[in-house]
Amino acid sequence: MELLDAIRSRRSIGRLTAPAPDAGELRQILDAAVCAPDHGELRPWRFIVLEGEAKDAFGPVLAAATEAxxxxxxxxxxxxxxxxxxxxxxxxxxxxxxxCDYQPNEKIPRSEQHAAVVAAVQNASLAVTALGYASMWRTGPNAYNPHVKTALGLSEDCDIVGFLYVGTIAEGKEKPPHEPELDGVVTHWQPPA
Ligand SMILES: Cc1cc2nc3c(=O)[nH]c(=O)nc-3n(C[C@H](O)[C@H](O)[C@H](O)COP(=O)(O)O)c2cc1C
Known part of the structure; x- marks a missing residue:
């Protein structure tokens, strides 16, 4: 799929079915993620893959974290x-x-390291689309719960930037591509007269 087609056709799909990308495709998705711009090349991104029985075991971990x-x-x-x-x-x-595992650095603020991880997630979701799958980027309270970070092996200082749910769109659950609306969000600056 052409890049611009992937950008327009990427839509959040709340419920996805099997098949998931296979190991080779997952590698391509993660490769795309780490091609994102990264000021200072600090590589602040961390990706934790949940699949198979480990993924199934993670639901009770989320529940316990919420209770805690x-x-x-x-x-x-x-x-x-x-x-x-x-x-x-x-x-x-x-x-x-x-x-985002923030790297100590005098020049690159944490907000920019976070931005690099955001860019990586978007690259990943576009790669998912280009490979013929779909995704949904979610956060919600689980993303900000310190017990979830601990369960994932992340330090308290890390931020969870998103849970990217990935799979195949069930028949009839497709969404139309974006129809971009630029009114009110784009201006062309001119120097003062
Ligand atoms: C940082 C971030 C967090 C998000 N978290 C959620 C979420 O927790 N629940 C949800 O329903 N959608 C979440 N979304 C997805 C947006 O709701 C979705 O992208 C938006 O509705 C536009 O739909 P589209 O992705 O099909 O263009 C999140 C998106 C971003 C960028």
Whole structure:
């Protein structure tokens, strides 16, 4: 698929089915991710792949993390939130967690390191589309829960930038490509007269 076609046809699909990209395709997706611009070439991105039985085992980990965070805040866990966590991993056959592991650097601020990881996730989602699959980038409370970071082997200082759910679009669940709207968001600056 041409790059511009992939950009326009990439749409978030909430529920994806098998097949997931195979090992070779996943490699291409991750290769695309790490081709993103990265000020200072600090390589702040970290990717954690959840697939197969490990992915299935991660739902209960999310639920336990949500419960723990409620308790940390002196509140009783909301059963509906905990129950929802248990099924989140059913949304797609493959999930890639993208995180930013901030590198100490005097010149490159953390916001730019975070931006590099955002660019990497977008590269990955476009590669997914170009290979004939679909994805959905999600965050939500799990992304900001320190217990989730710990479960993924990330330090407290890392940020989870997104959970990229990846798989195949079920028949009838396709979405139309974007029709870009530039009104009100683009201006052409002119020097003062
Ligand atoms: C940083 C980030 C976080 C997102 N988190 C969520 C999320 O938690 N839940 C959700 O439904 N969509 C999430 N999305 C997806 C957007 O809702 C989606 O991209 C938007 O609705 C536009 O749809 P499209 O991707 O099909 O163009 C997220 C997107 C980004 C960039």
């Amino acid at each position: 965070e409620y308790r940390d805040n002196g509140r009783e866990p909301e059963p509906s939130k905990v129950k929802k966590d248990l099924t989140k991993m059913d949304r797609a056959p493959l999930v890639v967690v993208a995180a």
